[in-house]
Amino acid sequence: MKLRTLLLLFLAAFVSGCGLFGGGGRGESSRTTGWEYNAEETGNIPYVSGYEQEPGPGLVFIQGGTFTMGRVEEDVMYRWDNHPRRVTVASFYMDETEVSNQDYREYVHWLNRVYPGDRQKINSALPDTTLWRSELAYNEPYVTNYFRHPAYTDYPVVGVTWEQANAYCEWRTDRVNEQILVSRGVLQHDNAQNGENVFTTNTYLTGLYDGTAGEKPQENPDGTTRRVKWEDGLMLPTYRLPTEAEWEYAAYGLIGNTDGELLTDRKMYPWNGAYLREDSRKEKGRLKANFVRGRGDMMGMAGALNDNADISAPVFSYDPNDYGLYCMSGNVNEWVADVYRPLSFVDVEEFQPFRGNVVTEYRRGADGGFVRDQYGRLVQDTIADYRNFRDGNANSQMVESGNWNSEEGRTTKDMYIQYDGTGNFSSLISDEVRVYKGGSWKDRPYWLVPGTRRYLEQAKAQDDLGFRCAMTRVGSPQGF
Template identity: 70%
Template structure:
């Protein structure tokens, strides 16, 4: 019996050692390289840092979207006869997305920050302000919305509108920097500096490049070996960038097919972000209530008094109606939403099966003759384009950079303007499809139900805005697609 116990103990010890639970340390402890035998995170042998237990934190406002394969594109009759969303099977990697559309309150925080940090640069603020005149109509009394919709607290929780694609993209970049700044402040790595301004403004890029100068209260980051140093991207402390979702990501998240599967079997393909083909809730508790904010019929924006069908004359609060199976609100109706993609009618014939996206512009940081990184007057690193794939397979070769010439030297001779007929004369055809036209999806408070289908798509020039077009942010998931 004693011999059996001894053998059992020896076997367990071998199993534990083989699994790496002995001799390599637990989470945050010293671990041994399987390549060299040297210990990681040990200052006595150089302090090479290794952390195999990293799990990405969920950024503020985001929810996790587990990726997978789905059929992207048309699920309903193409009533517009655009033939621009033919069905095709694609795979989307796991990512994060805002639970709600960006609200007026969210965007006002952005505007307030710009006013505080750049008081001497009114052009910075002017470029970010929403266009409140999108509410003005020649034959409608919408002046109260011009005055109140964006700034009045009554509309704080309503989706921001009048924002162009360019403004939405800039907001995502600003949000990235504020979230990462808060992470460093909470960890005591830097002190909050309300007086920062000019070129010394915290951005994630300038901090990682060692250009951001904090205050006297800043403390060095201590790595797993206890070495004080400047925090690096490899430490896994900072979050990836907030950004606009790709069209594939947005459509995948909107359907929320995770609630309609049995293993790998899709039991019911959705028409809308909810199951079934009805626009009213068929549950016993909420039977008859509208599932989204849209136009029910000509001149019917919200129903009869005493029984408002969607309780919204224009937009509704961003957390209205039932969320889909990913926990996302208003993925149909309320406001349309910008996505990252450049529009082409036949994108499905060009894009990849994994992570499809059209709009890649590859850049590199600009440096002076001594190799130092250069910043603009707002403290942001300057980036130069080295390749542009928005026009891939369009008969234009701007994606090819001629060796020895800069992008600036080539951009005129490689222009795409001749590809599109753009005449101001009456009767001349003018194509809206260019490198500066972006996709938007989702339907809105003034759209018919057809546009609530996630597979439908429309487009608008990236510097334009409307009173029914907003956005939400996304973030890349790094590491395991399921989480640890």
């Protein structure tokens, strides 16, 4: 009886066009005026109901919630920069795996095709493979092979800076949204695009991209055609680096440790328990992640390799956590979006904690039109910088004398005393230093705990540091 009632309700909803399946067509009326939506006689008032976001390629859904962020074991580094605090993270999407060499090669391939003569543009995106080089180790083969050889196609990309990771996210956003419009028949693939006439999500939405029209342009109810608008909900939000809170929340995968609203077991790692080896009968003794087991032991004894990886391992190695995410501990460290501050746990909000907000707006020319750079991207100007919010106070100084607040033009470098080349102390903290997390193939187990954190200048890279992308979820946390 209950099933029959549900079927009748769905049938009625479908027939009446209530928008349960992303509708919002003719026949629906405004509760404000009674005027019909999307009807020519009432001025084509736009309305789309029942929108449900589709995950972008490579992403899995991370249902948000509350968790205790921060240290879960002894602070062996004595940094006191990660005290536990209760926060809430909104639902979002995250890459199933770390970005692989193949994923990143697609980016480089696209740059070579679209900007064939611009070596500066292309070289700025290349990973720094020389980071594999060591004065007292024979790592030269990795310098030549790790990024380009097919043997490492499915290995995580490393040697990329935080800035390069962000550029990749921006490029990926544009290619995914371009493909959505192509698959809908709105556009055709334009392999000849170059210079300023390159598809970006923003230039298309602002009417600046002149691409090749497809066979099914977006239609108005009166039969006329138009460009797709953001309000249509066809294109996806931007790919981006996850915040530190998002990354840590996703790594723990606590969705598998709840009974109603009760958290039955906290976690030290992305898996249950405090052990690093499998305890199941079939896989007993196998390590659950790629890390350094002991001094000089990168992979174990011949015939019984403990993690089967001398350096990093393919991105689908080991078991995923309860969200379906691979290698959230070990393999390679991963960049996150946050600017590093020792006291962020005191300053940030309880909902969606993040330090690093820089608010921008698109620059307009004298004629009021948007300004583009030589690569067709809209130029952005900073209108607000919150990276130092609640951090620029006298108590944040690392020196006892003087009042940092009383002098004009002081910056983060002045507050934290950067190294000046003459032997003076440096904190290495600035607005260009970012957090990274997760532990790697060359780290001890302490760094595999998602609550631990380290930092590095955003223009630097390491041979064990990669990244994965995230995407904001719009609408309800899990759908209605």
